[in-house]
Amino acid sequence: MRMGYxxxxxxxRNYIDKDISYIALWNPSIQKLKKIPIRTHEPRAQQSPKSEMLDIYGFGYDSTTDDYKLVGIIRKPANEYEVSVYNLKANSWKRIQNMPCSGFSLCNNHMVFSRGALSWLMWKKLHRERQYMIVTLDLASEKYREFPIPVDRIDEIENSMLELDALGDYLCxxxxxxxxxxxxxxxxxxGVTESWSLLYSIDTVYSIDMLYAAEFQTYKPVVxxxxxRTVLLKMSKNFxxxxxxxxxxxxxxxxxxxxxxLPGVFNFQPTICWGSLCLLDGDPVIV
Structure with a gap:
């Protein structure tokens, strides 16, 4: 499972089974892999209760220190979220301030890196609607920010799905x-909420055949x-x-x-990438 690029x-993140996994950094240009050590400040001797099972990770780069960082979030009882940061140069984890949530819960296990910060979606239920917000963590200052999304609330009847991603230098x-x-x-x-701009609005192709099998399409921008003037989209039919x-x-x-x-029917996750000579041992590049 790819968690960041x-x-x-x-x-x-590689799952050995449903309860055991490990995280690694991989440089495909030089075919080098580095496993990330388990967070030592967390007790792992006994199995965590279900309220502590949710953990998500995000990967980014701190240009002020020329260091790569991995951020991990674990949900604790009472909907509290503990946050840890791994530094590649130090090859170690540290705890930072808990994530503010204000009654919101994590949407999924997806973080986005853009402009030196990791961002993710949070939501809470209001009657038949869901209210969303974006939380960001600046990797240099390790400070949080919160701001709303351009679509204030989503009616659950619409059966809508939201995703946060990075499109070039923009949050999307x-x-x-x-x-x-x-x-x-x-x-x-x-960080300027007034600068949200609609990129596109595409009518989806939806049909029901004689066997009452529904067909629909979704789109996700890539680059x-x-x-x-044009944008590359991943188009999915019925997932x-x-x-x-x-x-x-x-x-x-x-x-x-x-x-x-390519096979006729398959799923994929497109990624825009380029070459790197990073050695993954704390040194920035091969010299």
């Missing part, structure tokens, strides 16, 4: 409203083209078959991306 380094919110449309919003000025398409933001038209040798 920064400057040519991939952070992965994807709203997949099943049986209706897919939207993507980008934050043009980091802008060089001129910024069973993925493909790539270019979407023209002005003409609102699609162009299929043909990749030879």
């Amino acid at each position: 920064v400057n040519g380094l991939v952070c992965i 919110i994807c709203v997949n409203r099943f049986m209706n449309r897919c939207e993507a919003w980008i934050m043009k000025e980091y 802008f083209s060089k001129n910024g 069973k078959s993925d493909s790539l398409v270019w979407y023209d933001l002005e003409k609102k038209s699609f162009k299929q991306v043909e990749i030879s040798g």
Whole structure:
């Protein structure tokens, strides 16, 4: 499972079974792998209760210290969240201030790195609606920030799905409203809530055949083209078959991306990457 990608380094989590896993950093350019030590400040001798089982990780880069960092969050009783930070140079973990939650809960196990900070979605239920917010952790100052998403509340009847991602230098919110449309919003000025801008709104293809089998599509942005006029989207049909398409933001038209040798029906997670000579031992590059 890929948990993050920064400057040519991939952070992965491998599950040995449902209760045991390990985390590693991998540099595909030089084929080097480094396992991350278990957080020593946490007791692991006895099995944690279910209230402490939720843990998520995010991977990022601190340019002020030229160091790569891994952030781990564990939910404790009473909906408290303990946060730890691993530094690659020191090869060790440390505890930092607990994450503020204000009655909100973590949405999923996904963190996004952008502009020197890790960000993730949180939510709480209000009657038939869900209210969301974004929490960020600056990797240099280790300070938290909170700001709202462009879609204030989501009606549960809509059966919508939200995802937070990074699109270039922008934070991006994807709203997949099943049986209706897919939207993507980008934050043009980091941390400025007034700068949220609608990137696209695409009507989804939804049909029910004679056997009452529903078919729907969802879209997720991957990267802008060089001129910024088109965006590469991952298109998923019924979460069973993925493909790539270019979407023209002005003409609102699609162009299929043909990749030879791929199976007809499969799922994938596209990643934009480039080469790195980082040795994963605390030194920044090969010299």
